[in-house]
Amino acid sequence: MVRKRKIPGYLWRRLSQLLFFVLFLFLFIKTDYTGSDELEYAVNILFRIDPLLALAAIFAGKTIVALMLPALFTLVFTLVFGRSFCGWICPMGALVDGAAAVIRPPQGTVGKDLRPVKYYLLIFILVAALLGLPLAGYLDPFSLLVRAFSFAVYPAFDFAVSSFFTFTYLHAPDWVNAVSEPVYDFLKNTVLPFSHRVYGLGLLSLLLLALVLLLNHWQRRFFCRNLCPLGGLLALVSRFSWLAARGGDEQCGKCRQCRTICRMGAIAEDRRISPADCNLCLDCVALCPRQKIHLSFQRPQPAAGSYGITRRAFAGTVATGALLPLFLPGRLLARRPDPLLIRPPGALAEDEFLGRCVRCGECMKVCIGNALQPALLEAGIEGMFTPLVRSRIGYCEYNCTLCGQVCPTGAITKLALPAKHATVIGRAFFDKNLCLPYAKGIPCIVCEEHCPTPDKAIKFRPQQVVNSRGETVTVLQPFVLDELCIGCGICENKCPLPGLAAVRLTGEGAARQAGQTLPGW
Incomplete structure (x- = not known):
């Protein structure tokens, strides 16, 4: 046998x-x-x-x-x-x-x-x-691991694969495309992300x-x-x-x-x-x-060696951990956040948000519009790698609640869609020195066209202005109704101006929830 x-x-x-x-x-x-x-x-x-x-x-x-x-x-x-x-x-x-x-x-x-x-x-x-x-x-x-994969490895993989199949589609003979296109469709449906993403701090991660x-x-x-x-x-x-x-x-x-x-x-x-x-x-x-x-x-045999921790080093470690929070400027930022610091919808109050966020990158990975980006020093050293909205890169999708679903600690509250629609994360404002209808008398309604709120948070006033050619023309000048704006950032994202957008977001009016703390803490 x-x-x-x-x-x-x-x-x-x-x-x-x-x-x-x-x-x-x-x-x-x-x-x-x-x-x-x-x-x-x-x-x-x-x-x-x-x-x-x-x-x-x-x-x-x-x-x-x-x-x-x-x-x-x-x-x-x-x-x-x-x-x-x-x-x-x-x-x-x-x-x-x-x-x-x-x-x-x-x-x-x-x-x-x-x-x-x-x-x-x-x-x-x-x-x-x-x-x-x-x-x-x-x-x-x-x-x-997840930050490195989310911010660097996965976007690079997506770019490399998409570039390869784009090249074959444009330059390869038809018989090659007959094979490559189904393969690319399969990869898009199984492995590649829903849309191309870019992130800051990718190289550092x-x-x-x-x-x-x-x-x-x-x-x-x-x-x-x-x-x-x-x-x-x-x-x-x-x-x-x-x-x-x-x-x-x-x-x-x-x-x-x-x-x-x-x-x-x-x-x-x-x-x-x-x-x-x-x-x-x-x-x-x-x-x-x-x-x-x-x-x-069985009962373990005596451990080989000890913890290797000396009393002096232990005391020094405890003291450092206790004193360091007192010397970080981020302590003040948690109480008076930067007005341009915009957190995801459902984020807790800033100090509680910083406490619960584990910098895992899950919310940024899942963000459909690529709006959520890792912070560098915008919220102080303690806020590094936490998510914030960068509307020039992406916008908060009106019908999306995924960031709250993936947050493992509840730093971002899971919102029902009706609650998400009513959650304010910031306010938009117009820079009249840049906005084309104000600065140059050139008609532009792109921001209003993309505004997702049912009653449109961006409205227009007809105004007679003198354009760059010295002509008196009537243009529609946009303005924001604060009571309707939720700060999704799509107006800033879609603004056709290169560089700095004519309409931008601030964290004004953001609805930040207070979490529950243990009694006596």
């Missing part, structure tokens, strides 16, 4: 990583308009199971964020299965491991042990969040992701080992996990192959395996020549 060959555990882990990364790409692509104002899938689930973002949103927003309750599953999963979330599920971890196949990081323990850094970052982030300064989204692996991957050059899974604050949180929980890897013993002699191959540096010189660092990748199980390493549901 032929004995069936057993599939090594590390191959199951690789398959799991591949499947979850494909799932991530599927949900990422589906974070888009597909012909309906309702999304078919829970496209924001990746962020909702992130306990780091959940804690940061709760601390900074001073409220229980019901949307983030699925993060409890990740904590329970870690308590049972250890830090296997990092090794088997996390799409950033899968991408880092994939990059290691190209970058070829050194094996074994290299350089100074920097693993305590992730704990310092975790403490700093949570203390700062407790005092109203949200920083988790800047280092959270999911936010880093891509460079941050590239840095995470390039750190593999110095140490395998450098970011996951040393810098990931989510990994730090899961490491704390996994110290008490039921499932853990058991190392070798004195019978192994001088063999240290398991320690050399470990991608997380979890195996000590005496072969004890730290449950806080081990992500159960199973490489050591497969490569141990004596088959001494195994997994078991």
Whole structure:
């Protein structure tokens, strides 16, 4: 009888990583308009199971964020299965491991042990969040990954594919187009976005992701080992996990192959395996020549090493996290926002919005009109990567509520369509030095034609003016009825003037909702 060959555990882990990364790409692509104002899938689930973002949103927003309750599953999963979330599920971890196949990081323990850094970052982030300064989204692996894909990778992919098929359509013979056009239609319906998008901070987002991957050059899974604050949180929980890897013993002699191959540096010189660092990748199980390493549901053996946190460094980290919010100019901006700072419809009051927003980029990815763009310093340092409306790039679609549907923390409230129609995010005003009917006596009604409100927020007054040729003519000069304008920005977007538009938006009159805070906070 032929004995069936057993599939090594590390191959199951690789398959799991591949499947979850494909799932991530599927949900990422589906974070888009597909012909309906309702999304078919829970496209924001990746962020909702992130306990780091959940804690940061709760601390900074001073409220229980019901949307983030699925993060409890990740904590329970870690308590049972250890830090296997990092090794088997996390799409950033899968991408880092994939990059290691190209970058070829050194094996074994290299350089100074920097693993305590992730704990310092975790403490700093949570203390700062407790005092109203949200920083988790800047280092959270999911936010880093989705921002880079949304702002840089996906738009570049769309541009490259569309340019290729446009070239073939214009220059290739008919028999080529007979094949290429159905392929392009298929890609448009399945993979490519609903419309072409452009974003600011795309290069910066891509460079941050590239840095995470390039750190593999110095140490395998450098970011996951040393810098990931989510990994730090899961490491704390996994110290008490039921499932853990058991190392070798004195019978192994001088063999240290398991320690050399470990991608997380979890195996000590005496072969004890730290449950806080081990992500159960199973490489050591497969490569141990004596088959001494195994997994078991038992009380974990004493952890190899300690947290590596000194009292002085801990106190300094807490003090920095507590004092930093007091010195940022963004604290004032949260109370007196920039008049040109326009947030999405349904956004909470500015200080609460900044506290809950995890800088994931989901709302900007799904915005039909490409109006939502990442902020740089418009809302202070703490507002970086938060969404704001840039009407010259795009406009807020009148019949769209998708941004509120994808927000994982409720920083943008999910609005019903009638409520969205009545929600004011800003007001339009005319610059009479630029507007053609005012400045040059040239007729232009483009802004009024595109105004989506039923009664038209832009009206006209007939006025006799002297044009640039010295002729007296009657033109219709536009003006805005503030009580009808909702600030969608389509008038600014469609203004035919090059450069600065003659009609622009301000945040005046914006309806910003107040969230609920916990008693005593």
